[in-house]
Amino acid sequence: MAVLVTDKSNIIVQGFTGKEGSFHAEQMIEYGTNVVGGVTPGKGGQEHLGKPVFNSVHEAVVKVKADTSIIFVPPKFAPDAILEAAEAGIKVIICITEGIAVQDMVKVKAYLEQMPDVRLIGPNCPGVMSPGMAKVGIMPGFIHNPGRIGIVSRSGTLTYEAVDQVTKAGMGQSTCIGIGGDPIIGTTTKEAVELLMNDPDTDGIVMIGEIGGSMEADAAHWIKEHGTKPVVGFIAGQTAPKGRTMGHAGAIIGGEDDTAEAKMKIMASCGIHVVSSPATIGETMAKALGK
Numbered sequence: 001m002a003v004l005v006t007d008k009s010n011i012i013v014q015g016f017t018g019k020e021g022s023f024h025a026e027q028m029i030e031y032g033t034n035v036v037g038g039v040t041p042g043k044g045g046q047e048h049l050g051k052p053v054f055n056s057v058h059e060a061v062v063k064v065k066a067d068t069s070i071i072f073v074p075p076k077f078a079p080d081a082i083l084e085a086a087e088a089g090i091k092v093i094i095c096i097t098e099g100i101a102v103q104d105m106v107k108v109k110a111y112l113e114q115m116p117d118v119r120l121i122g123p124n125c126p127g128v129m130s131p132g133m134a135k136v137g138i139m140p141g142f143i144h145n146p147g148r149i150g151i152v153s154r155s156g157t158l159t160y161e162a163v164d165q166v167t168k169a170g171m172g173q174s175t176c177i178g179i180g181g182d183p184i185i186g187t188t189t190k191e192a193v194e195l196l197m198n199d200p201d202t203d204g205i206v207m208i209g210e211i212g213g214s215m216e217a218d219a220a221h222w223i224k225e226h227g228t229k230p231v232v233g234f235i236a237g238q239t240a241p242k243g244r245t246m247g248h249a250g251a252i253i254g255g256e257d258d259t260a261e262a263k264m265k266i267m268a269s270c271g272i273h274v275v276s277s278p279a280t281i282g283e284t285m286a287k288a289l290g291k
Helices: 019-031 057-064 078-088 102-112 156-168 189-197 215-226 260-269 278-288
Strands: 011-014 035-039 051-054 068-071 092-095 119-121 127-130 134-137 146-153 173-178 204-210 231-236
Touching: 011 019, 011 057, 011 078, 019 035, 019 134, 035 057, 051 057, 057 078, 068 078, 068 134, 078 092, 078 102, 092 127, 146 156, 146 189, 156 173, 156 204, 156 231, 156 278, 173 189, 189 204, 189 215, 204 215, 204 278, 215 231, 215 260, 231 260, 231 278
Parallel strands: 011 035, 011 068, 035 051, 068 092, 092 119, 146 173, 146 204, 204 231
Antiparallel strands: 127 134, 127 173
8 A cells, every 4th residue: 555645546636727736637648547627717617638627626625525635736835735624634744835934834733633533744845656556746657656654755856866876776656755845844754754664565765855954853762662664864964064054945054953963863872873975875765675
């Protein structure tokens, strides 16, 4: 099986008829993802890419039993799009949008805490991929292969590197989760790791983090207490200067524990197989699994 998205997911695209939504929805459909329609207010009743267009998420839930949404909506309107999906009954919300104001995401996060059955991935993320079943995001489908290694990453491009490494080492992926690089996101590294740790069809986990924040340390401590599978970890930003945002809005060193070196030490002390280069992720996982 997989986590978050499978071939049983009924997926809609918010911002369906826009440039980004159209481009990526078409690729998702070509991959074989079960896209059941899309939402663009004012264009309900039309057809786009061979799928129905709805005026609201609620309408999509009622008419095509949508349970998963991917959001390609401009930053100004994306917070409302997230809340609309949650209130309509969508259980997995994947927000690709980059550039949402932090104060808006603080409000969204607080609201969603009242809805524990709703899972938000992102914003500013590449999405979620369960190879052979569903591509719900912007990741290149051709580099993924079905398998039993789960991947959690704050970085989009490093997600792809980890996927490539795992594939080249003769192992495929169960689910790849790009959690996003913003300061305020939905699902954290620890929560994503926990999902994969509890997945019976995942044998090992690759965890890719960045400088800034405590998400990787929180995940590492959880793994030390509850982990039952090998975890290979990598932290990007090992040469980053203190106080400067590197790549993602959440990647800024605020204190000694936020540096790559500090995070790598914590992860290693918690039993994670830490690598200094993403080029050794695949071979390290193979060794950890005894392959």
